[in-house]
Amino acid sequence: MNAVLPVLLALLAITDASFCGFRVAAGRDARIFKADFYRHAIRRGMGRGIFTTALVGAGIAGACLFSPGLFAQLLICAQAILWVLLPYATLTLVGMGVWAAAEADARTLASVVVLGPFTLIRPWVIAAAAVVGAWKAPGFTAALVTVVACGVQLALEPWLNVGMRPRLPGPGSGGTVKHEYRRVS
Amino acid sequence: MPSDLLEISDLIVDYDVATLQPRPVSRSAVVARLEANGQRSAARFVRRLPASNDTLDAEACNLALLRSHIELQRLSEEFLQADRIRCVLLPLLQALRDAGVKPPLRIVDVGCGLGYVVRSLAAHGRLGRDVELIGCDMNVTLIESARRLAEEESLSCELKVANAFQLEQPGHVFISTGVLHHFRGNDLNAFFAGQRQGHAFVHYDIQHSVLSPWGSWMFHQARMREPLARHDGVVSARRVHPTQTLLSAARTATGFTCASLDGARNLLGAALRPMTATLGARAELWEPLMRHLGPLRARLGPDR
Numbered sequence: 129m130n131a132v133l134p135v136l137l138a139l140l141a142i143t144d145a146s147f148c149g150f151r152v153a154a155g156r157d158a159r160i161f162k163a164d165f166y167r168h169a170i171r172r173g174m175g176r177g178i179f180t181t182a183l184v185g186a187g188i189a190g191a192c193l194f195s196p197g198l199f200a201q202l203l204i205c206a207q208a209i210l211w212v213l214l215p216y217a218t219l220t221l222v223g224m225g226v227w228a229a230a231e232a233d234a235r236t237l238a239s240v241v242v243l244g245p246f247t248l249i250r251p252w253v254i255a256a257a258a259v260v261g262a263w264k265a266p267g268f269t270a271a272l273v274t275v276v277a278c279g280v281q282l283a284l285e286p287w288l289n290v291g292m293r294p295r296l297p298g299p300g301s302g303g304t305v306k307h308e309y310r311r312v313s
Numbered sequence: 314m315p316s317d318l319l320e321i322s323d324l325i326v327d328y329d330v331a332t333l334q335p336r337p338v339s340r341s342a343v344v345a346r347l348e349a350n351g352q353r354s355a356a357r358f359v360r361r362l363p364a365s366n367d368t369l370d371a372e373a374c375n376l377a378l379l380r381s382h383i384e385l386q387r388l389s390e391e392f393l394q395a396d397r398i399r400c401v402l403l404p405l406l407q408a409l410r411d412a413g414v415k416p417p418l419r420i421v422d423v424g425c426g427l428g429y430v431v432r433s434l435a436a437h438g439r440l441g442r443d444v445e446l447i448g449c450d451m452n453v454t455l456i457e458s459a460r461r462l463a464e465e466e467s468l469s470c471e472l473k474v475a476n477a478f479q480l481e482q483p484g485h486v487f488i489s490t491g492v493l494h495h496f497r498g499n500d501l502n503a504f505f506a507g508q509r510q511g512h513a514f515v516h517y518d519i520q521h522s523v524l525s526p527w528g529s530w531m532f533h534q535a536r537m538r539e540p541l542a543r544h545d546g547v548v549s550a551r552r553v554h555p556t557q558t559l560l561s562a563a564r565t566a567t568g569f570t571c572a573s574l575d576g577a578r579n580l581l582g583a584a585l586r587p588m589t590a591t592l593g594a595r596a597e598l599w600e601p602l603m604r605h606l607g608p609l610r611a612r613l614g615p616d617r
Contacts (some may be wrong), residue, residue, distance in 0.1 A: 154387050155383060155386070155536060155537065155538070159462055233586065236393070236586065237584060237585050241584065244531055244535050245531060248535040
């Protein structure tokens with residue numbers, strides 16, 4: 129149990145970061161074939177997710193060295209956080225699965241019922257997890273660590289957004305655009 | 314709120330219908346119109362757009378439109394819009410072939426914007442070698458970008474700055490996505506009247522439902538970043554015509570046999586199919602079309 133909770137939270141954080149990477153790229157490239165573009169975006173999100181998760185993990189490990197009882201307290205917080213995050217993550221993954229595998233109407237339903245609304249409430253879900261985790265924390269330090277860790281996860285998407293611009297179609301070989309019209313008499 | 318809201322994208326660019334040349338747009342006039350209509354946030358957005366001597370900077374406006382259309386394409390991709398149109402076009406083209414219509418069969422996308430549907434059909438459509446895909450829009454910036462995108466991916470389609478109903482080679486099938494609600498009153502009749510020259514049409518627009526504005530708001534908040542796209546996306550959902558209005562205008566103006574496709578009969582229907590189509594074809598094509606429609610036939614509205 130001691131190792132499972134932090135690992136589960138780290139996996140959730142990295143998965144969420146990968147989705148963030150996709151989201152900040154989506155709607156920025158109007159090509160039809162752009163799987164590579166999205167793959168790169170997801171990898172970018174995942175990379176930053178691994179970085180921030182490692183950073184937060186290292187910080188917690190360091191804090192636990194100086195405060196021996198902290199890790200046990202953080203496990204209580206982690207358990208509380210997971211009560212909020214796990215249902216959200218499970219439903220999101222089910223929605224993703226349906227969207228990826230089912231036929232058009234079911235995919236649309238997955239978007240309308242799960243993927244769209246869940247994107248919108250994501251910051252609130254993370255904030256709620258932070259509040260619940262901090263509320264259940266046995267000590268102030270554990271509560272603070274919980275809030276900071278959730279804050280880092282919230283900051284990830286804005287960080288990924290920095291420097292992202294729409295890929296505007298550059299001047300190609302097409303020359304001028306053909307104007308075709310007949311005068312309306 | 315007023316019943317007939319205005320879309321920013323309809324106001325900040327203007328064209329001469331005859332020559333398709335852009336016309337200068339007065340920023341204060343647009344702001345005044347939006348304020349008079351009670352749309353203060355839209356007015357604030359337009360007030361921030363660059364202008365010289367009160368004339369809106371056409372380049373800046375077109376760039377805002379371009380960015381909005383790139384974002385809009387993401388929604389079309391998520392809701393599989395090109396695939397839905399393809400499912401209707403396949404039987405329609407077969408009906409045209411059966412009726413002996415001479416190839417090439419020209420599909421014209423009216424108000425194609427960045428030409429997503431046309432480019433996607435060119436990429437994945439498998440509509441047949443006898444089919445030509447043409448996208449028309451009056452916005453030069455959007456069409457230039459669409460052409461570059463098509464060239465970049467070597468897609469076989471034409472994109473033209475043109476009035477879709479005045480092409481040298483008229484279209485056989487007219488299609489559009491999210492265009493119908495831009496036309497009100499007589500303009501809607503004129504839009505359909507322009508298609509008498511063709512053999513059929515399939516026009517998709519947002520479902521007319523109490524859910525649509527809420528759904529549109531949610532998706533534009535979740536998926537869009539451009540303020541223009543967020544504003545116009547929600548307004549579009551509030552401006553959509555009821556199915557009966559569209560069918561009545563289509564029948565009166567074209568004389569075609571018409572029906573709605575994927576019209577929602579309840580809230581679940583609106584959630585399953587956020588977009589609905591107005592489908593029309595010449596009377597002699599209707600029976601062959603019904604034969605080829607297959608399972609899609611069950612999704613036609615009762616008013617045929």
